Amino acid sequence: MSRVRTWFQDNRRNPNAIAYSVFIIAALLYPTIVQFWTGGNGDYLVGIAADGGIYMLMAIGLNVVVGFAGLLDLGYAAFFAIGSYTYAEVASYHLGVTPVDHALHIPFWLALFVGMFIAASAGALLGAPTLRLRGDYLAIVTLGFGEIVPIVFRNGGIWTGGVPGISGLDVPTLPGWFQGPWINQNFAWVPDFRFTTANLTAYYVLMVLLIGMTVVLVHNLYNSRLGRAWMAVREDETAAAASGVNTVTVKLLAFSIGAATSGFAGAFYGAKLSYVSSENFSFIVSVTVLAMVVLGGMGNIPGAMLGAAVLYFILFWLLPSAPSQVESLASSVGLDFLNKAVPNGWPGIAEEISRSKYVIFGLILVGIMLLRPQGLLPSQIRKQELKHEEHEALTVPRQLQS
Amino acid sequence: MAETVQRLRGTFFTLNVNSLLNLAGGIAVLVAIIATLQRVFESGGTYFFQTLGFGLAQGAIFALVALGYTMVYGIIELINFAHGDVFTLGAFFSLAMMPLFGLNPSSSGAGVILPLLGLFVITMLFCALVNITIERVAYRPLRHAPRLAPLITAIGMSSLLEGVMFIWRGPFNLAYPDFLPEQQLSLGGGITIAAKAVFVIILALILMVGLTFFINRSKLGKAMRATAQDRDAAQLMGININRTISATFFIGAALAGAGGIIYGLYYNSVAAFDGFAYGLYAFTAAVFGGIGNVPGAALGGFMIGVIAAMSDGYFTVAWTRPLIFGILIFVLVFRPTGLLGMRVPEK
Amino acid sequence: MPAILRVEGLSKRFGGLVAVDNVSFEVNEGEVFALIGPNGAGKTTLFNCVTGFYAPTFGSINFGGRDISGSPPHRTAKAGIARTFQNIRLFDYMSAVDNVRLGHHCRMHSKLWDSLFKTPFEKREEKAIIEHSMELLELVGLGRHADSYARNLAYGQQRRLEIARALATSPKLLLLDEPAAGFTPQEKVELMQLVQVILGRGITVFLIEHDMRVVMQASKRIVVLDHGEKIAEGTPAEVRSNQRVIEAYLGKSA
Incomplete structure (x- = not known):
């Protein structure tokens, strides 16, 4: 007990410790609060949060690449797609209709890791020849890769299901599951549990556990020999090499670990939707995840998580629901005329807001970056860097100091 | 003698993974060229020159957009994602300004030349002003922030511009008037090329040559090159960095605006979200030619345009996009500085 | 004492520029060995070749009996060569x-x-x-x-x-690139003491230095480079009295 108390005292002013605590509490309470608030009909909100978890996983993975190792990856969704499609191939009837003629049904828990492994290998294959290049070139290569992969899946014909994609993927199973009071059912033990859309809370719990696990592993990496090497490579590649760090290997590891996380998230995503389509992996996904990492605070795990939570909330809840929310707000304050569409003129406030979503998204990105260029929850290092940069800008250029 | 031995050892050791990769790359290019040639001979000359004309025209537009990417990258090392949307904005704005110049979809003949010229001037000016505003608002305050911060605001600005055009005219294709002559020019021997394509190519070339002269001869052009090489040193020489960067954004956007009109005139249709994908192609062109290199961007634009047209014309449209981005990766792996880029030492 | 580092016929060219031209020398185990020369003589280029940042155009570098010419920096570090940089490169x-x-x-x-x-x-x-x-x-x-x-x-x-x-x-061999640059006399004395402590740990020291007093005092043997060529080698006393060295530093007319 006293250890807990000292921990709290030590970390009272540590924003990361606070953030982690808030995350844990929020994750625990979220389903209950939502169900209470919506009177037991909040299952879809729990499902949205579980989907958000997929983005959070990706943000944590991309943070390794961008934040820790300082490599700009603009095609992160490609690995997400590879994970999803791998899951679709190895855990559905689909291979049975291809010339292979034998469907594979690898169990969910194994298939997740197959997806992860294939994505990591793709990352290594792409990274090996390109990580020797200057930083910006890597960004461009990944951008190209991110454009190629979904189109290859779309053009893959019978192998990838073409434009409609592959549906009817195996859903996750567990030997048993607690059926809880949280979805207005009696507490019970369900054997041979299958995850379906009827029980989104199960997905939510699984997602929280997976995120927790990933955070612990990535945190361990950050505080290890490899994490230090990443930081060194980001700061000064020449000095790192002179100190015995194989910079190519270290960067390749960051790149592959990021790809692995994305592939893992992709496999989970495929299993949850029970469907994959090339439409879901466009450049905008890569950009969104990158924006999550940068908005949250590069190089800081809870920062990336916070960025993911905030941006996911805005993009997938606030913006889609804003039109109807504003519409009901307008009618409740007596501004009903705003809701009526005028032919060849005012399209109605709901339509107007829904058309404005790109503008709003753009304004949010620009606004947050201008107000907090270091991100919402920056790492200590980035804070320092920013302070020094500002200082330097007012004095002498750095090259001329010595 | 000892030196000869050393030299031999040198060649032996350079025959490593890199040269093997280079060999494989060379073979891949050769196979692609042979496969294309075979199809070209099968389909005959008329089709080839039509495709080539289309490719060069499309490439000319890529080149105009690529110049803006390459200039901005050269001077502040930022991939200006909003640039492609400034280009679309050029098409949208010119469409709205047409009545002001007495142009309407049925106008034709030599009478459109003067109003069209006016349209070009006002659109280029408008796009330029939009772009320097973007730089002022979204990039300049972040010049000393972590390097990715301006990249995110660039993406935000891109979304913002697309959103504005979306609210303004909706998400669908807009018809753009067709003022250009439709006839085919004969090149002799039964081979023809569309007059439209020739017009587009010539116009783009005039703009590019003008830009090259400006950058090589004018004082501001020199300031730009100096700033691109070493911002601190340029500042110490009394160059106004902010003004130079603004000028770069101004010129890049003016070219993109002109490109937007040419795009509308050539394809006769434009949509709010066209610019993003088009911008990625143009950016590929800039990298292909050597990012930061002005003639390189022009060359890259034409090459990407022709390659895309050949792929569309002789192979399948569905694989053109992967091909273009595949080429992008290929170029970066085998010739990281692009076709005309200079070798930049790492240290 | 056996040689720990043997540089033979080393040349480094950048396009038409010859930065290091056919230089040979040996660094013996347990000594302080210095490399001096006017600005632009190719000293740092030579260091970069030894530590693997540049691949030599010609010639070989042998460290502890192994040929390390052309191996990348992390390999040379693992083999036992450590270095510092002329313009300090720390992880800020x-x-x-x-x-x-x-x-x-x-x-x-x-x-x-x-x-x-x-x-x-x-x-x-x-x-x-x-x-x-x-x-x-x-x-x-x-x-x-x-x-x-x-x-x-x-x-x-x-x-x-x-x-x-x-x-x-x-490391077995420590390369110091102008370690005393910008130091006060007091700091230079401390640095010399530190070099002695490092030697005491069995590490050979190979340094580039401009301050003649430091070089003459600390090092046992010296190689002098000028325009990429080795113009002299020997003990501090020998180098000091060498006519070509004096010319290189003071110009021919002096």
Whole structure:
């Protein structure tokens, strides 16, 4: 007990410790609060949060690449797609209709890791020849890769299901599951549990556990020999090499670990939707995840998580629901005329807001970056860097100091 | 003698993974060229020159957009994602300004030349002003922030511009008037090329040559090159960095605006979200030619345009996009500085 | 004493520019060996060749009996060559102790697996590394600054931190690129003492230095480069009286 108390005292002013605590509490309470608030009909909100978890996983993975190792990856969704499609191939009837003629049904828990492994290998294959290049070139290569992969899946014909994609993927199973009071059912033990859309809370719990696990592993990496090497490579590649760090290997590891996380998230995503389509992996996904990492605070795990939570909330809840929310707000304050569409003129406030979503998204990105260029929850290092940069800008250029 | 031995050892050791990769790359290019040639001979000359004309025209537009990417990258090392949307904005704005110049979809003949010229001037000016505003608002305050911060605001600005055009005219294709002559020019021997394509190519070339002269001869052009090489040193020489960067954004956007009109005139249709994908192609062109290199961007634009047209014309449209981005990766792996880029030492 | 580093017929060209031209010399184990020459003589280029940042155009570099010409920097570091840089290159936003901990990278045995799951082996290794890093910081007189960002240290402290980081790679040969540049006389004396301590640990020191007093005092043998060519080699006394050296430094008319 006293250890807990000292921990709290030590970390009272540590924003990361606070953030982690808030995350844990929020994750625990979220389903209950939502169900209470919506009177037991909040299952879809729990499902949205579980989907958000997929983005959070990706943000944590991309943070390794961008934040820790300082490599700009603009095609992160490609690995997400590879994970999803791998899951679709190895855990559905689909291979049975291809010339292979034998469907594979690898169990969910194994298939997740197959997806992860294939994505990591793709990352290594792409990274090996390109990580020797200057930083910006890597960004461009990944951008190209991110454009190629979904189109290859779309053009893959019978192998990838073409434009409609592959549906009817195996859903996750567990030997048993607690059926809880949280979805207005009696507490019970369900054997041979299958995850379906009827029980989104199960997905939510699984997602929280997976995120927790990933955070612990990535945190361990950050505080290890490899994490230090990443930081060194980001700061000064020449000095790192002179100190015995194989910079190519270290960067390749960051790149592959990021790809692995994305592939893992992709496999989970495929299993949850029970469907994959090339439409879901466009450049905008890569950009969104990158924006999550940068908005949250590069190089800081809870920062990336916070960025993911905030941006996911805005993009997938606030913006889609804003039109109807504003519409009901307008009618409740007596501004009903705003809701009526005028032919060849005012399209109605709901339509107007829904058309404005790109503008709003753009304004949010620009606004947050201008107000907090270091991100919402920056790492200590980035804070320092920013302070020094500002200082330097007012004095002498750095090259001329010595 | 000892030196000869050393030299031999040198060649032996350079025959490593890199040269093997280079060999494989060379073979891949050769196979692609042979496969294309075979199809070209099968389909005959008329089709080839039509495709080539289309490719060069499309490439000319890529080149105009690529110049803006390459200039901005050269001077502040930022991939200006909003640039492609400034280009679309050029098409949208010119469409709205047409009545002001007495142009309407049925106008034709030599009478459109003067109003069209006016349209070009006002659109280029408008796009330029939009772009320097973007730089002022979204990039300049972040010049000393972590390097990715301006990249995110660039993406935000891109979304913002697309959103504005979306609210303004909706998400669908807009018809753009067709003022250009439709006839085919004969090149002799039964081979023809569309007059439209020739017009587009010539116009783009005039703009590019003008830009090259400006950058090589004018004082501001020199300031730009100096700033691109070493911002601190340029500042110490009394160059106004902010003004130079603004000028770069101004010129890049003016070219993109002109490109937007040419795009509308050539394809006769434009949509709010066209610019993003088009911008990625143009950016590929800039990298292909050597990012930061002005003639390189022009060359890259034409090459990407022709390659895309050949792929569309002789192979399948569905694989053109992967091909273009595949080429992008290929170029970066085998010739990281692009076709005309200079070798930049790492240290 | 046996030679630890043997450079034979080393040339480095950048396009048409010959930065180092057919230079040969040997550094013996346990000595302080100095490389001097006017600005632009190719000293740092030679260092970059030895540490693997440049591949030599011609010639070979033999370290401890192994040919290392053309191996990348992390290999030469692992083989036992450490270096510092003329313009200090520290990891600015890592603490002093983390800079030194990083130096241990190539001597550590924790695998990816160990790092991911924080195995007992990893914990033990990290603990040992931290202790050793603190010891090295004490050695260079930075014990009290272990937690400061490298960037916030004073100039002289940064130079010494760089030496500590180099020592962390457990080198057999330490290359110092102008270690006394910008130092006060007092600091130079301390640096010379530190060099003696490093020698005492069985590490050979190979340095580039401009300050003649430091060079003459500290080093046993000297090689002089001018325009990429070796113009003299010998003890400090021999080099000092060499006509070509005097010409190179003062110009022919002098």
